[in-house]
Amino acid sequence: MSLDTIWVLAEVGESGPSTLSLELLTEARKIGSSVAAVTWGPNTAEHAVALGEYGAAKVYDVGDVGETLPGVPVAAAIAALVEGGDKPDALLIPASYDGRDVAGRLSVRLDRPVLTNVVGLSDDGGSSQHMLFGGTTAVTARFTGEGPFIYVVRAKSFAAEPGGGATPEVVSAPAPDAGASGATKVTARHVEERSGPKLDEASVIVSGGRGLGSAEKYEMIEELANLLHGAAGASRAIVDAGWVPYARQVGQTGKTVKPNLYIACGISGATQHLVGMKGSKHIVAINKDQDAPIFSVADLGIVGDVHKVVPALIEKLKGS
């Protein structure tokens, strides 16, 4: 069976569709012949043009889900479409907070399994690629039962490229009442300030780890990132320690990044960190332990003290 009809769960914020949603639409266009986006929010119609440009010929609009977490209503809306006979061969879902909720809820409603942490898809009927053991092993998997096939895809698996598609038709696909399971309510939203490019869009990333020694020392990571017009990232160790917000975490449970240059400062290079950054084009590592695993992926490794090398580098950049 080939995958003809592909739906993409498109997450749309105030500034438009998320990059990951556009990556998925681009890939859907390559492997399928009929592509639609499923989206929700108070003013979907405004973003239909962008979704069309990246490949959606049709947009299913679940509409405003209000203050409820989207997982339940969006899964219920998709299930209602499928049960009504309008169904895709495959559904591509972003590996995001809400995306995973939708995938989990939908798989139970449709009684369909999910292939998760997908990093590649083939047009041979839907086999998917996955990375295991910190990216040392590649696995190909496929579904053996009936569709719709549900895939949860990691960021940066595909490049987002506009295809010049026309403005798509917008079809209303409201969520049926989900009863008790839909009873979540968001009462407040907090945005943590950040300056400079976004971590997943920056071409230079400077990341810090536990080797910095203390939270205050992260300032030099931010300063170096600023001087290189890049973004500042972090290992999980210092996110868990509360030094920096989770949004900066690179790795298996954080972001996958593929910048032109990644500079790791005081990061050991655990497999869960490596899997999120070893796709970077160039890698520089600064670590005082010459046996640190981070050096195995570095193009340039400096065995040294971050408290000496990084400030010296900052001084030189400021002086140049």
Add this chain to the structure above:
Amino acid sequence: MNVVVCVKQIPDPAAPGALDPSTNTLDRSGKLILDDSDAYGVEMGLQLAAGDGDEVILVSMAPNGETSGLRTALAMGAARAILVSDDALGGSDALGTAKVLAAAIKRAEPDLVLTATESTDGYTGTIPAQVAEFLGLPSITFAKKIAIDGGAVKVERQTEAGFDEVECPLPAVVSVTAGVVEPRYPSFKGIMAAKSKPVDVLSASDLGVGTDQVGATGARQEITDVSKVEERGGGEIVVDEGDGADRVLAFLQELKVI
């Protein structure tokens, strides 16, 4: 209040992982330990269910009647455990696992169900929502703070931009991130007490789950190819003799980053 904490018992992540070449599933034949990610849920559960008559009940699905990981969590202070272990469950996917966990959780009649956001070995991250859907309960994933307020649970949920305050009525399923609380170390007394705490061992059929819906057959997915990834070749490693910053600077110039 009864809190169920789902705890996964996994091969020691410090040892290199391997796939069983005959089934292409993770080799789980060795000793299994408590997934670190679940220690946060256990600690959170113990803090939330600290009143008289409150109980933390562990639910786990694992092969070979494995209890080592459960004993660790019991030693932290959980009251008892339900373990589902059955040869028919080998090779289950996340959906099958969620079906089994939901059936076991029902038996404990919890007010709150806690899981980690994703396990260390499989990390599909879909189990929390799948379990909630099987139970017909609301769920709040990615909790970095949890409080109980009367009949409701109030959560700070991690988001891309920061965090949201989210609440829902109990019973509910909440998945917790690492760092939500600092897990306690089991005390010697706790370790001794854990040895005699009840662990109820059940099979899939005890729970009324048909064996065709679980295990490798129920999974309806298969691995068709496994290959080693080309190692990214390491580059030049230099010891900083006071020239470390210059070396980096030269590399930045070479890349035309500056």
